[in-house]
Each structure stands twice: as structure tokens, then as C-alpha cells.
Amino acid sequence: MQRFRSLLSIINQRARAAWLIIAFFAFWQLAPSIGLANPVYLPPLSRVLEEAVTVGFGQLAHDVLISVWRIILGFFIAIVAAIPLGFVLAGAFRWVSELLAPLMTFLSQIPPFILFPVFIIILGVGETGILAVIIWSVFWPTLFSTIAGSHHIDPLYVKSARSMGADRLSIFIDVIIPSALPQIMTGMRNGLTLCFMMLIGAETMGASSGMGWEINMAQRMAVIPRIYLMALIVAVVGLLINYLFEWLEQTIVVWRDDAQRELVVT
Amino acid sequence: MITTPAILKAERSVVDGPIERIVIKGVSKSFNTRQNKGRRGAAAQPFLAVRDFSLEVREGEFLSVVGPSGCGKSTLLDLLAGLEAPSGGTIYLDGKPVAGPNQRVGIVLQGYALFPWRTVRKNIEFGLEIKEVEKKERLRISQHYIELVGLGGFEESYPHELSGGMRQRVAIARALAYDPEVLLMDEPFAAVDAQTRETLQEELLSIWERTGKTVVFITHSIDEAIFLSDRIAVMSSSPGSLKSLLEVDLPRPRKTDRSSVRFGQLRHEIWELIQQNGHGQRQLEEQLVIKEAEELLVIRTPVRA
Ligand SMILES: Nc1ncnc2c1ncn2[C@@H]1O[C@H](COP(=O)(O)OP(=O)(O)OP(=O)(O)O)[C@@H](O)[C@H]1O
Ligand SMILES: [Mg+2]
Numbered sequence: 001m002q003r004f005r006s007l008l009s010i011i012n013q014r015a016r017a018a019w020l021i022i023a024f025f026a027f028w029q030l031a032p033s034i035g036l037a038n039p040v041y042l043p044p045l046s047r048v049l050e051e052a053v054t055v056g057f058g059q060l061a062h063d064v065l066i067s068v069w070r071i072i073l074g075f076f077i078a079i080v081a082a083i084p085l086g087f088v089l090a091g092a093f094r095w096v097s098e099l100l101a102p103l104m105t106f107l108s109q110i111p112p113f114i115l116f117p118v119f120i121i122i123l124g125v126g127e128t129g130i131l132a133v134i135i136w137s138v139f140w141p142t143l144f145s146t147i148a149g150s151h152h153i154d155p156l157y158v159k160s161a162r163s164m165g166a167d168r169l170s171i172f173i174d175v176i177i178p179s180a181l182p183q184i185m186t187g188m189r190n191g192l193t194l195c196f197m198m199l200i201g202a203e204t205m206g207a208s209s210g211m212g213w214e215i216n217m218a219q220r221m222a223v224i225p226r227i228y229l230m231a232l233i234v235a236v237v238g239l240l241i242n243y244l245f246e247w248l249e250q251t252i253v254v255w256r257d258d259a260q261r262e263l264v265v266t
Numbered sequence: 267m268i269t270t271p272a273i274l275k276a277e278r279s280v281v282d283g284p285i286e287r288i289v290i291k292g293v294s295k296s297f298n299t300r301q302n303k304g305r306r307g308a309a310a311q312p313f314l315a316v317r318d319f320s321l322e323v324r325e326g327e328f329l330s331v332v333g334p335s336g337c338g339k340s341t342l343l344d345l346l347a348g349l350e351a352p353s354g355g356t357i358y359l360d361g362k363p364v365a366g367p368n369q370r371v372g373i374v375l376q377g378y379a380l381f382p383w384r385t386v387r388k389n390i391e392f393g394l395e396i397k398e399v400e401k402k403e404r405l406r407i408s409q410h411y412i413e414l415v416g417l418g419g420f421e422e423s424y425p426h427e428l429s430g431g432m433r434q435r436v437a438i439a440r441a442l443a444y445d446p447e448v449l450l451m452d453e454p455f456a457a458v459d460a461q462t463r464e465t466l467q468e469e470l471l472s473i474w475e476r477t478g479k480t481v482v483f484i485t486h487s488i489d490e491a492i493f494l495s496d497r498i499a500v501m502s503s504s505p506g507s508l509k510s511l512l513e514v515d516l517p518r519p520r521k522t523d524r525s526s527v528r529f530g531q532l533r534h535e536i537w538e539l540i541q542q543n544g545h546g547q548r549q550l551e552e553q554l555v556i557k558e559a560e561e562l563l564v565i566r567t568p569v570r571a
Contacts, residue, residue, distance in 0.1 A: 160379040
């Protein structure tokens with residue numbers, strides 16, 4: 001009974017959320033038509049969707065794919081650099097990481113977006129600058145979560161592995177990595193969310209393709225429906241990336257449930 | 267007729283007869299603790315957790331260790347497992363000094379210490395992976411121990427999906443799987459309810475009888491110690507040392523012995539020993555241990571009467 005009720009409430013919540021979105025779009029469609037908003041600044045939803053045909057689906061798909069590809073590439077480079085470095089700093093050179101902690105925290109506070117002009121000066125206009133923004137966005141949260149994750153390992157697990165004759169290497173592979181993984185994944189997810197926003201910004205400033213670039217073009221030509229169209233697409237792509245990563249996280253960190261439950265209990 | 271208890275003084279070693287598997291010779295362990303934690307320049311103060319501890323564990327015997335909380339039982343087990351090095355004295359396993367952790371000794375640590383990221387099967391196979399046993403053989407062995415501890419059907423479950431008693435079984439199976447000659451267990455049944463505890467005790471005894479391993483078993487429950495053991499080592503605290511060694515002269519198998527007269531005598535005897543044990547601050551903790559045992563007794567009496 002209890003379960004049934006909680007299931008009902010979940011369905012109810014989901015349905016309510018869906019209704020809200022539908023209501024939002026309906027309002028968007030209606031508001032300009034009934035004079036609640038100026039159709040020039042807020043074109044009705046149908047007009048915004050029509051704009052997709054004008055731009056062309058091929059062009060839109062190209063924009064999305066280019067942006068997604070940049071994220072994949074930058075994200076990959078960032079984690080490949082940050083995770084091993086995090087483990088090295090946390091394990092082998094703990095004092096170095098303690099020494100560098102304030103500096104790293106300071107650096108990580110600089111929004112990558114602001115650094116973009118600097119990147120352009122150093123790296124030149126084009127892909128490298130954009131990649132640098134993504135890498136910067138993902139690198140710091142991943143590095144910090146790797147260091148924190150490997151500092152917070154339950155010594156009981158290490159002891160348990162040692163008692164079964166595990167050497168340092170297998171302790172690292174079989175205990176340290178899986179122990180730190182949930183926290184690392186959280187850091188990666190934060191980096192991903194951040195880098196997506198930064199990417200769109202960077203693309204509006206210095207790119208010749210991608211979703212951000214499309215927004216920039218629409219702005220320059222003052223095609224207002226296109227700006228809204230791109231905003232919609234950016235939101236949907238962002239959501240999808242987030243869901244995809246969440247799914248990946250749940251598939252990899254199957255045991256995470258445990259830690260969370262314990263956190264709730266204590 | 268009341269027989270006099272068979273108390274062996276700690277200093278008196280078992281010279282002839284049974285073969286000694288582990289010889290603990292004058293072992294002490296001190297930890298460097300810092301007084302006034304966090305303050306700069308505070309002197310490192312060595313804390314003596316175990317002092318001049320000597321004991322022989324016989325081949326194939328079931329030996330329990332009881333004593334007040336903080337008396338150094340877990341520390342002693344860590345030393346036996348080679349997880350910590352003694353500050354003084356030596357521990358011999360089959361005549362050779364223990365230099366570090368090795369697979370001839372298996373340990374079930376206090377708390378389950380199962381790897382949450384591994385399934386039941388993968389937890390049990392951990393020691394075998396370290397041993398570089400090939401996959402097929404690993405599977406065969408882990409299946410054997412999964413069934414031995416009655417966890418068939420839960421091979422692919424994760425620890426967080428199991429009850430406390432089931433996790434405990436996994437921990438035991440994991441320590442047994444790489445076939446150590448000596449099994450060390452640190453309060454393995456502390457976190458399960460009384461009924462599960464009795465079931466696990468009986469299962470442990472039957473595993474022990476079948477495998478013939480040497481077991482060193484730490485517990486807070488006097489009844490548990492008597493029910494399981496050949497001998498019981500009573501420790502005293504501050505610093506931890508061996509107070510006395512009792513022979514449990516109850517016949518095996520012991521399925522129904524918990525209410526026998528001899529059982530009661532032994533129980534009383536150990537209580538007395540633990541009671542003499544403490545001074546001042548420790549007294550309170552020992553009272554708690556005794557209370558816990560008394561509660562067990564109260565729960566059991568009407569059932570057995
Ligand atoms: N790594 C350590 N550093 C400093 N002190 C320690 C360390 N390990 C244990 N001690 C101290 O040694 C003493 C004995 O600890 P131990 O864990 O062996 O007790 P125990 O008999 O197992 O207690 P319990 O019954 O509560 O499990 C305690 O006073 C504890 O504070
Ligand atoms: Mg202990």
C-alpha cells in the first residue's frame with residue numbers, strides 16, 4: 001500500500017511536471033497572439049519552430065553535432081589529464097597537493113569564459129581557444145574531486161585488501177580507484193554542466209560553427225525567432241547530455257546507492 | 267559435584283601434547299598518539315595498547331579472546347595478521363616470524379569491510395585474484411563458499427542489498443575462500459540479532475569442524491565464547507595484557523549445551539575474572555559487558571526452562 005502510494009505520487013509529480021511544460025509552451029504560443037507580449041520581441045512558438053525550416057534541419061544538425069563534438073573532445077582531454085594528476089597529487093605527493101590547494105582553488109574560481117580572450121591571444125582564434133575553455137571548465141572540478149575522493153577513502157577497505165595479501169598496485173586499482181570513483185563522477189558531471197554553458201558562450205565569441213555561433217549570427221542579423229529557436233535547442237541538448245551522463249553514472253557506479261543510503265540514515 | 271575450573275596461568279605454556287600453530291612471545295604494541303591534538307609542537311606520546319603478551323594457539327583449536335572494550339583485542343588481531351608490526355616481542359606462525367600480511371592467515375575485520383563496489387561473488391574472489399588463481403577455478407571456489415555459508419542465489423548482489431547477517435556471511439566466506447590455515451575473527455556477530463547470531467555460531471562451528479582450521483575469535487559475549495571455544499583468553503586493560511586462559515571442558519558437539527550446569531559455572535568464572543579486571547574508569551565499560559551477557563541470559567532462560 002505504502003509502495004503503491006509512493007508510486008502514485010511519483011507518477012503524479014512527473015505528470016504535473018509534464019503539464020507544466022505543456023502549459024508553458026501553450027502560454028508562449030498564446031501570449032503574443034492575444035497581446036500579452038509584443039510578437040516582435042516574443043514571437044509565438046509556432047513562428048519559432050517555423051524558423052527551423054528556414055535555417056534548414058541539415059544546418060541545425062550540423063550546429064548541434066559540431067558543438068557536441070567539441071564537448072566530447074575537450075571533456076575527454078580534460079579528464080584524461082585531471083584524473084591521473086589528481087591521483088598522483090593525492091597519493092604520491094600529498095604535501096604538494098596540500099601546498100597547492102589554495103592556488104588551485106583560486107584558479108578554479110576564474111570563470112573560463114572570462115579567460116577566453118586570453119586563450120585567444122595565446123592560442124589564436126579558432127578551435128584551440130574553444131577547446132581550452134572546455135578543458136579549463138572540466139579540468140578543475142575533476143581534479144578536485146579526484147583528490148578529495150582519494151583522500152576520503154575508508155582505511156578499513158585498504159586494511160581489508162592488505163589482509164588478503166594485496167600489494168600497493170592492486171590496492172590502488174581495486175580499492176582506491178573504485179572508492180574514489182563516485183566522487184570523481186560527481187566532479188565530472190559538474191564540469192560537464194559548466195563546460196556546456198561556457199562552450200555556447202565561447203562559440204558566440206570566436207567560432208565559425210556550432211550552436212553558439214548560430215545564436216551570434218541570428219543576433220547580428222536581428223532574426224529574433226532564430227534566437228529563441230537556438231535557445232530551445234541548446235536547452236534540449238543540454239538536458240540530453242545531462243541525462244546521458246546521469247545514466248552513465250548509474251551504470252558505472254552501481255553501488256552508489258549504498259553510500260547515499262548511509263548518508264541519509266546517519 | 268563441583269569441579270574446580272581449569273585455569274592455566276598465562277606464563278605457563280603448553281609444552282607437550284598439541285602442536286602450536288601460532289606462538290606469541292612477549293609481544294607489545296605502542297602507538298604514537300599526539301596529546302593536545304592539532305597544537306603545534308605537542309609531544310608525540312607513545313600509548314601502550316598491548317603489553318608483554320604471550321600465548322600459544324594450538325593447531326586446529328578454536329580460541330576466543332574476551333576483555334573490556336579498548337583492551338587491545340583488535341590490536342592483537344592486527345598483529346597476528348601481520349597488518350601491524352609489534353613494538354616488541356615476536357609472533358611465530360608455524361615457527362616462522364610473521365613479517366607482514368599473508369594468505370596463510372585470513373581475517374574477518376571488525377565491521378564488515380566488504381567492498382561495496384563488488385558483488386558477493388567478486389568480494390569472495392578478491393583473495394583469489396590476488397593469488398592469481400585463474401578465472402574458472404575462482405568461479406568454482408567462490409561458488410563452493412557461497413553455498414557453504416548459505417548465500418546461493420545472492421552471487422550477483424551488492425553488499426548494500428544484503429542484511430547484516432548476510433554481509434557477515436560474505437565476510438566469512440571471503441576470508442575462507444583463499445584457504446588460510448588460520449582464521450582470525452573480530453567480533454563477527456556483534457551487529458546481528460540474537461537469533462541470527464545463534465544460527466551463525468552454529469554454522470561457524472560446523473565450518474570449523476569440517477575444515478579443521480585454527481580460529482582466533484574475538485567477542486564481547488561470554489556465552490558466545492564458551493559455546494564456541496576450546497579455550498578462552500581473558501584480557502585486562504590499561505595496558506592490554508593476558509589475564510588468564512581457561513579451558514572449556516564442554517563436550518562437542520555443543521548444540522544444546524548452553525543451559526548446562528558447567529556452562530553456567532564457566533560463565534560465572536569469566537565474569538569474575540573480568541570484574542577483577544578493571545579499576546576506575548574501565549570498571550564502567552566492563553559492567554556494560556556483563557550487563558549485555560546477563561541480558562542474553564534473561565532472554566534465553568524461559569526458552570530453555
Ligand atoms: N592506530 C592507532 N593509533 C593510536 N591508538 C590506537 C590505534 N589503534 C588502537 N589504538 C588504541 O589502542 C587501544 C586498544 O584498541 P583496540 O581497537 O585493540 O581495542 P579493542 O579491545 O578491540 O576494543 P573493542 O572491544 O572496543 O573493539 C585503544 O585504547 C585504542 O585507542
Ligand atoms: Mg576491537
